[in-house]
Amino acid sequence: MLDWLKSPILTFQEFVNLAGRASLNAFRRPFYGQDLALQMDTIGVGSLPITVLIGFFSGVIMALQMSRALSQYGATGQVGQITAITLVREMGPVLTALLIAGRNASGIASELGSMKVSEQIDAMRALGTDPVKKLVTPRLLAMCITLPLLTIIADFVGIVGGYMVAVPLLRLTTGSQYWNNAWRSLEYNDIAQGLIKPLLFAFIIALVGCLYGMRTSGGTQGVGRATTQAVVVASVWIFIVTALVTRIFVNL
Amino acid sequence: MPRNEAKEHRCILKFEEVSVYFDQPDPVLDRVSFEIWSGETRIILGAAGSGKTVMMKVALGLLKATSGRVSVMGQDVTDFDERQWYEVRSHIGVLFQEGGLFDSLTIEENVAYPLLNQARFMVGGKKPTLDTVRPDVQEALNFVELGNTLNKFPSELSGGMRRRVGIARGSVADPDLFLYDSPTAGLDPITANTIIALLIKDREMRNTTAAIITHRFQDGHLLANFRYNPEKDRLERLPASSPLREKTKFMVMKEGRLVFEGREAELDASLDPYISKFSMHPAKKVS
Numbered sequence: 293m294l295d296w297l298k299s300p301i302l303t304f305q306e307f308v309n310l311a312g313r314a315s316l317n318a319f320r321r322p323f324y325g326q327d328l329a330l331q332m333d334t335i336g337v338g339s340l341p342i343t344v345l346i347g348f349f350s351g352v353i354m355a356l357q358m359s360r361a362l363s364q365y366g367a368t369g370q371v372g373q374i375t376a377i378t379l380v381r382e383m384g385p386v387l388t389a390l391l392i393a394g395r396n397a398s399g400i401a402s403e404l405g406s407m408k409v410s411e412q413i414d415a416m417r418a419l420g421t422d423p424v425k426k427l428v429t430p431r432l433l434a435m436c437i438t439l440p441l442l443t444i445i446a447d448f449v450g451i452v453g454g455y456m457v458a459v460p461l462l463r464l465t466t467g468s469q470y471w472n473n474a475w476r477s478l479e480y481n482d483i484a485q486g487l488i489k490p491l492l493f494a495f496i497i498a499l500v501g502c503l504y505g506m507r508t509s510g511g512t513q514g515v516g517r518a519t520t521q522a523v524v525v526a527s528v529w530i531f532i533v534t535a536l537v538t539r540i541f542v543n544l
Numbered sequence: 545m546p547r548n549e550a551k552e553h554r555c556i557l558k559f560e561e562v563s564v565y566f567d568q569p570d571p572v573l574d575r576v577s578f579e580i581w582s583g584e585t586r587i588i589l590g591a592a593g594s595g596k597t598v599m600m601k602v603a604l605g606l607l608k609a610t611s612g613r614v615s616v617m618g619q620d621v622t623d624f625d626e627r628q629w630y631e632v633r634s635h636i637g638v639l640f641q642e643g644g645l646f647d648s649l650t651i652e653e654n655v656a657y658p659l660l661n662q663a664r665f666m667v668g669g670k671k672p673t674l675d676t677v678r679p680d681v682q683e684a685l686n687f688v689e690l691g692n693t694l695n696k697f698p699s700e701l702s703g704g705m706r707r708r709v710g711i712a713r714g715s716v717a718d719p720d721l722f723l724y725d726s727p728t729a730g731l732d733p734i735t736a737n738t739i740i741a742l743l744i745k746d747r748e749m750r751n752t753t754a755a756i757i758t759h760r761f762q763d764g765h766l767l768a769n770f771r772y773n774p775e776k777d778r779l780e781r782l783p784a785s786s787p788l789r790e791k792t793k794f795m796v797m798k799e800g801r802l803v804f805e806g807r808e809a810e811l812d813a814s815l816d817p818y819i820s821k822f823s824m825h826p827a828k829k830v831s
Binding site: 321322324407410411412414415416417418419420421422426 | 604605606626627629630631633634636638640642644645646647657658661662663664666670671713
């Protein structure tokens, strides 16, 4: 039993250690601004089209699903409210994070993994530069900046998607009622958890990707394994953390 | 970059009874002690798996010694943590076995890497730009005769060229110690000799202290007996009285232990069957 627990606990310890070092490095000179800009471009700008697409369709699906349930109670006017709340609180952050985990946790893990197995990480250390500072910190910062922004965009596009279904397509409500409902239903509580979640997810995605990449061993096969593990572990933790955060906010 | 200046005579690298254990009960490095002084060329010979690369990694702090003490440039670095090591390492040039180049950076960016990223080249916390370090990068690449490959990627170069880029990257920051891990491994004899000629040229021009890991006895022989003549731009045999001969020493490793340390004549005179395998002119055993 204890042996079985040893490896996950050690991994968690490494994760916390890496999180600490990467975060502290953000406040220590030298700063690698160019690396940060490059990562923000890959993670943020690169993920924008797919985020918009997924955001839009999650709004469309929410509105479609809700249209039948709401019409049973004659409450189709509420469709804007329901779409906005579910998107901002849960669907937007979680779907965007899962998407970015699939797209970027894997990308980070495979890039760092290949560098590890070809001894480039050792070369970096030998040349007097800290791989955590040079590789992990820019990815972590870029993720923390871009993931909340991507989530906001996904939320907004999702609400637009809900509008397309509710108003022009199914004529459940009027345009002004939809937007009014959507806007008024959002409280600070919703916005806060909708922004805290992507920030926490950003930590998970960037650090899990980096950790599994930098622990890679066993050649090309090892890189593949690290990539798969990074995506699975990041996705699982996204669900665990969103459940915990939601639990806290429900009582607030 | 200060070049060709006389560096004071000091102990650059010192191992005291250094042992390294991995998971196995047998040590990978077994109580190894030696000193390398400034201006010396140290040739480290030994079979594969005899602990040569482990020794280099300990000297760079990439591996921790299980016991014993390590000093680099007069500083006891045995208990240094990773952050303190970065400063130490920025004064050591390294050539990795396969070159260790960053494959997603161009040759220019690879060679510029130490200048752009080491904390000691930062001015007011800001790193220099590629444009400001370009002359140094160009000079280092000219030195290894690859001055026209700036915008190529490592994958576009041959194995020997990659090693030469590795030498340029290692020497661009003017290190006090240069560690070469098997600079000639896997190369044809002609390319291997050009690499060794570069090492000799580097020693002549910059008075570098160097440790060279190799398993080719020809490499050691060339380094011990030749110098670079800048006027004629070629290698020539060292006169018998040259002080450089004194400064080139050989070390032979066997199963983690240091079994020989001395000059080429002593290596040639050794009657030990393992040690004499690494000699260019082994002594005949008189029976």
